[in-house]
Amino acid sequence: MNDLHLGDDDARLMLAFQQGDPASFERLFQKHKRAVISFALRFTGRVDEAEELAQEVFVKCYLAASSYEPRAKFTTWLFRIARNHCLNEVRRPSRRYKSEPFDDQQARAGAGDDPEALAATRALSAALRRELEALPENQRSALSLSREHGMSYDEIAETMDVSISAVKSLLNRAKKRLAAKLAQHMEHRHAMS
Amino acid sequence: MRCHDVEKNLSAHLDGELEAEQSQRIAAHLEGCASCRGQAQAFGLLDDAIGAALPQPEPSAGFDAAFRGKLEAARLDQARASQAVSRKRRWFSWPLFAGAAATVAATVLAVVLIGKEPTTQPLPRHRTLASAQPVSDLDLAQNLDLLKNYPVVEKLDTLEDFDAIAGLDGLEEALR
Numbered sequence: 001m002n003d004l005h006l007g008d009d010d011a012r013l014m015l016a017f018q019q020g021d022p023a024s025f026e027r028l029f030q031k032h033k034r035a036v037i038s039f040a041l042r043f044t045g046r047v048d049e050a051e052e053l054a055q056e057v058f059v060k061c062y063l064a065a066s067s068y069e070p071r072a073k074f075t076t077w078l079f080r081i082a083r084n085h086c087l088n089e090v091r092r093p094s095r096r097y098k099s100e101p102f103d104d105q106q107a108r109a110g111a112g113d114d115p116e117a118l119a120a121t122r123a124l125s126a127a128l129r130r131e132l133e134a135l136p137e138n139q140r141s142a143l144s145l146s147r148e149h150g151m152s153y154d155e156i157a158e159t160m161d162v163s164i165s166a167v168k169s170l171l172n173r174a175k176k177r178l179a180a181k182l183a184q185h186m187e188h189r190h191a192m193s
Numbered sequence: 194m195r196c197h198d199v200e201k202n203l204s205a206h207l208d209g210e211l212e213a214e215q216s217q218r219i220a221a222h223l224e225g226c227a228s229c230r231g232q233a234q235a236f237g238l239l240d241d242a243i244g245a246a247l248p249q250p251e252p253s254a255g256f257d258a259a260f261r262g263k264l265e266a267a268r269l270d271q272a273r274a275s276q277a278v279s280r281k282r283r284w285f286s287w288p289l290f291a292g293a294a295a296t297v298a299a300t301v302l303a304v305v306l307i308g309k310e311p312t313t314q315p316l317p318r319h320r321t322l323a324s325a326q327p328v329s330d331l332d333l334a335q336n337l338d339l340l341k342n343y344p345v346v347e348k349l350d351t352l353e354d355f356d357a358i359a360g361l362d363g364l365e366e367a368l369r
Contacts, residue, residue, distance in 0.1 A: 033260075034251070034252060047250050047253075059264050062264055063271060124242060125242070125246035129247070132247070148249070152210065168205045168210070178239055179239050
């Protein structure tokens with residue numbers, strides 16, 4: 001954890017930015033903006049609100065760049081800022097987030113051309129998103145960082161400022177609950193058909 | 194290995210996050226336990242389903258421009274805040290602060306000292322020689338004109354009758 005992440009391209013870009021190269025920050029922004037929007041989306045459920053939060057996260061990163069030390073992987077630092085910011089913002093009474101379904105092209109593509117399979121996949125995805133939103137924040141964040149952003153347990157622990165065994169426990173509980181809901185959903189659909 | 198221990202570490206096992214030895218023991222348990230195996234299969238299906246359920250949306254067309262606008266505003270705020278801080282620092286900078294502090298201290302000291310000293314009355318400009326107060330050489334020097342004209346001043350009462358005397362001359366001529 002204390003090793004320098006100088007082999008990490010992002011860490012090198014961040015150091016270059018610290019030394020006065022604004023183009024390095026632009027590259028980091030372009031590289032990670034989608035991931036940060038997607039992470040914020042797990043808090044808001046709305047793409048427009050998630051974009052707003054993601055922009056604010058990058059502003060914070062820009063202004064706090066001098067505090068970055070290459071002891072941490074850049075993405076760990078970035079997502080730590082993102083999580084703290086999203087948590088603070090969704091708790092604000094002035095910011096009321098309302099979930100709305102969004103049309104996911106990816107789910108459609110995965111189902112091929114079969115309309116029945118497409119409908120089933122979309123229904124499953126929608127159910128899963130609802131259940132994900134209903135998870136406690138720490139379980140949802142751990143799952144998002146693991147499945148969506150490919151972080152190791154060690155990185156998740158550092159991002160969320162918890163122990164590795166806590167990460168194991170969070171992921172286990174989240175998956176157990178979602179798997180049970182998924183099974184219920186499949187049974188329900190099976191009974192309907 | 195018991196089912197409870199497997200369940201606790203199942204996600205870490207499937208994610209390749211366990212030590213090789215622990216992972217082998219879990220794999221051995223799964224071969225012989227249908228319940229834990231079913232749970233492992235459900236976790237695997239879930240991982241695939243999550244990937245499909247959580248697509249990463251493309252940023253909107255105005256995303257970058259909105260970010261730059263927010264960044265510019267935040268940098269301006271930061272610059273204003275740091276200017277305000279440096280103004281405060283300048284105000285409390287040592288030479289200026291020391292000068293101001295010295296002025297205040299001198300004023301306070303003067304007020305205290307003046308308050309403690311007995312009130313000194315200025316000497317009257319024309320003190321009489323009969324005054325009981327001792328008269329210094331300086332007093333005499335300052336009132337030298339008065340001393341020179343003292344015989345005249347002493348007869349001022351008589352001089353006040355000059356108008357009446359002049360009137361008497363006129364009266365005598367009229368009677369003649």
